[in-house]
Amino acid sequence: MRLFSPFIIILILLAACSADKKATKAFRYGKYQSAIDLYKKQLSDKAKAPRANYFIAESYRLSNRIKEAEAYYEKAGGRGINKDSIKFYYVQALKANGKYNEARAQLEDLSKNAEEEKVRDRAKAELDGLSYLENLKTKASYYKVKNLELINTPSSEYSPAFLNNELFFTSSRGNGKIYQGNGTPFTDIYKVASRGANVDLATLAPMPEGINSENINDGCITFSPDGKTMVFAKGNSGKKKGGEDVDLYISRFRNGAWQAPVPLNINDPEAWDSSPSFSPDGRTLYFASNRKGRGRDKTGYGGTDIYSAQMDSRGRFSRVKNLGPEINTPGNELFPYVAEDMKLYFASDGHPGFGGLDLFVVMRQKGRTVIENLGEPMNSSGDDFGIFLFKADRGFFTSNREGGKGDDDIYTFVNEDPDLKVVNYYLQGITYTKDSVDNNQILPNTKVSLVDANGDVLQDFVTGNDGKFLFRIYDNEDYNLIGQTDGYLVKRQTYSMRGKGVDPTTLKELVTNITYDTIMILDRIELNKIFVLENIYYNYDKADIRPDAAKELDKLVQLLVDNPEIKIELSSHTDSVDTEAYNLDLSQRRAQSAVNYLVKKGIESQRLVAKGYGESKPIARNTNPDGTDNPVGRQKNRRTEFKILAIGVVPKKVEESEDEEFDEDKYFRGSGN
The missing domain is CATH 3.30.1330.60 (OmpA-like domain)
Structure with a gap:
């Protein structure tokens, strides 16, 4: 019988220890593809296989490839690893692969036997979500979707944005170096001339150097309505001290060129900040972040949450605000987009969905926030996200569903609902004060807030030199307008939309805009007044x-x-x-x-x-x-x-x-x- 010498045994143990450290280090620093490759080498070791399966599954999940995680979650385990957590993410992988019956069986067990109450509650919510999906499938859908084959490749194309007859998107095509976070090439931002969904492939080109950076992931772009301000995400160099290294950058178009981008002041240096989107008036920036709770307006509810930030007349951002638990869940919410009718669209794996990320829309109905899944075919068992409407009834979105050309693909859609009528109500006004002879005098630089009947601030607006403000309002709702500026009494006045709305069935146009007028007079704070x-x-x-x-x-x-x-x-x-x-x-x-x-x-x-x-x-x-x-x-x-x-x-x-x-x-x- 041949025996190994003690020296050889020590070398084998040291090599095994070194391999374990490399795998652990790769996972810790967000190099998920490297972690997958290293942990797969441990699968032949029966003692290490359960733990290796767990970290392979987690690496796939954290690099947005949860479909591939299913087989590994099924075999995952090991000392110190939460079994309920394994089972919960196994359910997500099953849903992502369209295995809803298997997912239901796992959830029923988890809802009864999970050790932690919060896990049991999430499992029950997921079960309710599966029932919600069954009802959703019975409803008529007027959406038609189509792969935008001309621009899609075996690489990833995602996060479309449309401006001035140009389609902007993010893609990993054309880059040779691999980003170790997900095993695919680094991404750049591209643009192509497009008349709606009809692209001119001959015009396809990457954004200029300075916007795109070598061996950096650039992507998720948004523009102000006038096209002169651009905000986009940049990060993931692979040299980060940790995995959360995506930040938002801003660039302005001056003298015929985009200026060198600079980081936004609202970034959290310890967090992932991405998927930005301007509101239609350009005064609010929405984005997703996994920042930790730091006060009431920054408290996170789960993985990634959707936040808003206000931009003042000088182009500076402030007042970062979490959109709250009605929208944000213990899961992930990201890729916000506000359409012209002020409906907020976003992607989520925390609300009831078909698997992975689904597309949702937020609407105001009778003073309440109502969130709806867009249903099939907009959503699938894969990841569906990054929606953009270039008209009220049509637009683009991203999906990695079966039948695509590669990884993430860009799709076009049209809503053929014969009863679709969009009515946009606006309240415009002017802030005044009284002059020495009691005449109205325009009062600029006044913050005006629109507050609903529950006391929640819906929108803020800072007036310019013309004193004008503008809000999106809704039928049959009551509001308070609050005006404030230095040296003046805070003014509060009511405005009601009850009985002022129109019947959409009487309208002929797809989109109708109706504007109401008001004024707000603020009194100067003066002694003995x-x-x-x-x-x-x-x-x-x-x-x-x-x-x-x-x-x-x-x-x-x-x-x-x-x-x-x-x-x-x-x-x-x-x-x-x-x-x-x-x-x-x-x-x-x-x-x-x-x-x-x-x-x-x-x-x-x-x-x-x-x-x-x-x-x-x-x-x-x-x-x-x-x-x-x-x-x-x-x-x-x-x-x-x-x-x-x-x-x-x-x-x-x-x-x-x-x-x-x-x-x-x-x-x-x-x-x-």
Whole structure:
């Protein structure tokens, strides 16, 4: 019997240890194709095979090839590896390969027997999703799809964008060096002349050097509506300290050329930031990111989430905001796109889908956010993503479904729904202030926010020198408009679309745009400036707050909440009926009653001063020149006002009493007329 020497055994063990380290290092640094190749060499070792299968499966999943992961998840295991996690991703691989019955069986077991509650909950949600798909398949689909064969190759083509009769897309064609993250060549951005979906292949060309970079993945491009600003993703050099190295870059078109791109300030250096898309007005940038939670507006809900960022008049981005749990899930949401009708489209593997990434659309219906799967044939068991509409009923998207020319392919689609009618409602307005002679004067650089009935901010707009703002609004919804700029009181006013919409069936055009007009007048913050509160009435000889007066005082409560830096005097005035002393006492009681109401509504008492002026400051005649009664004048004199006493007040926190609640009935007295 031949025996190995101790020296040979040590060499074998060292070689095995070195191979393990190489595989682990490749996986850790996102070189997934290298990891796959290294771990496959361990499959013949029965002791290492279960763990090797797991890392091969994970490498395929993390490099967007989950179809190929199925066989490896089925055999995966090993010490320290979560079995429930293996089974959950095995389900995703089964769905990606169209094996829905097998996926259902795995989910039923997982929903009952998974150790962690959150895994059981996700499994139950996936089961509900399979039932949703069965119902979805029964609905009529008017979509027709077609492979855009002229530009697709055995390489990857994805993320189409259309501008000024040119189709832009990302492709791995023409690059020899392999990116170790997924085993395919690095990607560049290309463009080709196109009349809709009719491309002129003779014009196909890569974007210029500086936009594309050698041995760097460049892709996922978007343009501002005027075509002068471009944002795209760049990264994955293979030399990263980790796998998350994709950032967003911006370039501007000046003097006939694209300027050198620079990173956007909204990038997270530790995260993957990609798939950007401008809103139709060019003021909002949507993108996907796997950044960690850092405060309320950046809290992630899963893998990759969709975020928005606002662009100001100088082209700078700020106010990054997560779109929230209605859209983002524990899975991955990415490739956002907002069409001309302001519907948000995106790709997700977290919402109920056919497998891999599916295409979804977000709509507003009766004040609610409704998310719908676009169904087949737009979606398949593969990855379907990167949608772009060049008309209201047609556009492009990306898919790696069966029957394509290679990896990811670009497809065209048309929506042949005979009842398709797009009605876009817009609210346009101008921000003003009053000049010295009480005329309207345009107020520029004002932030105007559109807020829905639930208090959620739907859109922000910063006015330019013309003071104009524009919002997309929806039928049968109620809104608040909030205007604010330095040196002026925050203004809040309502706008309702109830009863203003049109019946789409009466329209002949595919797209109809309807615009409504409004104005917003902001008041300058000035010491001793007086504002009259409308409709603050009291019953005769009473100081109790009537229900109709309470509604008006609630508006003052909101104004004080919106403008926490001001202190006011709340004053009450009477007409000249009864004695001067009596009227002075009555007005003081009324002013104090109003102040008490505001305090009970949460306004700090140190911000309020009650003052009764009686009949001493009339704004109209109480009697006519002939001495007869002037009821109109007396009505004007019976008024409530507030005056700004101080600016820059720092409110003191008032502890709420636990044993005393505000009894509104105590303040609602009288018949009200």
